Amino acid sequence: MYTQITCPNCGTPYTAEVHQLVDARRTPELKQQLLNGMLNVAVCPNCGAGGQLTSILVFHDADHELFMIYIPQELHLNQMQREQTIGRLTQDVMNSLPPEERRAYMLQPQMIINMQTFMEKVLETEGITKEMIARQQKQAELLRTMARADKDVQDYLLKERASEIDETFFAMLQSFIDAAAQTNDDKQTLPLINLRARLMTATAVGRRLEQRQVAIHKMSQEAKKQGGLSPQLLAKHVIANQETDDVVQALVMAGQGALRYEFFGDLTAAIEKAEKEGDKAAVQRLTEYRETYLALYDEMQNATRQVMGEAMQTLQMLLEAPDKVAAVQEHADKLDDVFMYVLAARLAEAEQKGQQAELQALQQLQEVIVDLVEEQMPPEIQLVNELVQAESLTAQNKMLDDNQDLLSPALVAMIDQIIEQAGQASQPELDGRLRDIKAAIQARL
Numbered sequence: 001m002y003t004q005i006t007c008p009n010c011g012t013p014y015t016a017e018v019h020q021l022v023d024a025r026r027t028p029e030l031k032q033q034l035l036n037g038m039l040n041v042a043v044c045p046n047c048g049a050g051g052q053l054t055s056i057l058v059f060h061d062a063d064h065e066l067f068m069i070y071i072p073q074e075l076h077l078n079q080m081q082r083e084q085t086i087g088r089l090t091q092d093v094m095n096s097l098p099p100e101e102r103r104a105y106m107l108q109p110q111m112i113i114n115m116q117t118f119m120e121k122v123l124e125t126e127g128i129t130k131e132m133i134a135r136q137q138k139q140a141e142l143l144r145t146m147a148r149a150d151k152d153v154q155d156y157l158l159k160e161r162a163s164e165i166d167e168t169f170f171a172m173l174q175s176f177i178d179a180a181a182q183t184n185d186d187k188q189t190l191p192l193i194n195l196r197a198r199l200m201t202a203t204a205v206g207r208r209l210e211q212r213q214v215a216i217h218k219m220s221q222e223a224k225k226q227g228g229l230s231p232q233l234l235a236k237h238v239i240a241n242q243e244t245d246d247v248v249q250a251l252v253m254a255g256q257g258a259l260r261y262e263f264f265g266d267l268t269a270a271i272e273k274a275e276k277e278g279d280k281a282a283v284q285r286l287t288e289y290r291e292t293y294l295a296l297y298d299e300m301q302n303a304t305r306q307v308m309g310e311a312m313q314t315l316q317m318l319l320e321a322p323d324k325v326a327a328v329q330e331h332a333d334k335l336d337d338v339f340m341y342v343l344a345a346r347l348a349e350a351e352q353k354g355q356q357a358e359l360q361a362l363q364q365l366q367e368v369i370v371d372l373v374e375e376q377m378p379p380e381i382q383l384v385n386e387l388v389q390a391e392s393l394t395a396q397n398k399m400l401d402d403n404q405d406l407l408s409p410a411l412v413a414m415i416d417q418i419i420e421q422a423g424q425a426s427q428p429e430l431d432g433r434l435r436d437i438k439a440a441i442q443a444r445l
Helices: 028-036 079-096 115-124 130-148 151-160 167-182 186-202 204-226 231-240 245-254 261-277 280-320 324-330 337-353 356-376 379-389 393-402 409-424 428-444
Strands: 002-006 013-017 021-023 041-043 050-052 057-061 066-070 110-112
Touching: 013 041, 013 409, 021 028, 021 079, 028 115, 057 079, 057 115, 066 079, 066 115, 110 115, 115 130, 130 151, 130 167, 130 186, 151 186, 167 186, 167 204, 186 204, 204 231, 204 245, 231 245, 231 261, 245 280, 261 280, 280 324, 280 337, 280 356, 324 356, 337 356, 379 393, 379 409, 379 428, 393 428, 409 428
Parallel strands: 021 057, 066 110
Antiparallel strands: 002 013, 041 050, 057 066
């Protein structure tokens, strides 16, 4: 859901998205945002001030039978209010699940009033123990100290606490840099960037990370020149970096889309060449890579087939449903990018084969889905869509007059983002309309 916020720093009103439920199985992306500290974060579009919002949060992980509700102490709810809130949220979650997925443990959710305890329990589902959390807390304290310290103190800390500066430390440092960059405050950002640059050359793990980044950058640059990353190009860079396992792994993970039979063919050719040259070490290395990434390729193919199969089943079920609107609403959580790809493919196939009855049924279903998506959009986005589709300037002005309460600097910032996306997608007509709409809104503000 979206909530209206007034920036405490500059007074600018803007909207922010707030999630009250994180389901590890149904919305894994929200769990990842929670773990990254980016869930329910609001940043003022005008001054950059902001942070994590204080809000009630439900976490459900069916695989670990964990169901808990975080109720911040700052909300100052009394015992009765807490019990009523827990009862309502528990009922909402139970109602959102099909009967066969409802379990007894969900009737007694854990109430958590401390965010640290809440996060520790979430992290335990990822196999992260309290000891590991304590280590990360020490690393965060070390990071903050080093960011503020002069060179001599940094030298001392590099020597005394070298074991704490690992890949987790660098990931934490990057998240600090990203968070500081959102505030547009160079006094916070520059020391962190300078620290990262120094650690990249002064530590063994930094040098390994830099080696990976350089290898990936070289491959990306060559891919751009060739119009995309091909299996042959991926194989070329894997073979060139074969003596460094973690670089090879990083290259393959960055270029998973190019893991195709041509890639394995090139590896096989390189193995045969190494055999002729008597390079036993290269033969062993490349053979191990081929086996490892063949297994990964098979796993990816199986996962893709399963996801595509589920999407096709969902599409067929919706087509056969007597009430399309009710069926789409009931199965809205399954209408993801894969489903839309399958729907588009079926539409194209029906049109190409001249199957008019199926084409009409698919188009009707597509219209129902689009209507549902638009209904769930925030009112600001709905307004922008209506303004873009308006048939005349008079109609646009009437819409703006009728929705004066939605006009804000935040809406202008949102339109700027859409303009940027339209520019990247080479849509000059849409870009022009959006700029006219932006100017009209700014005139009213």
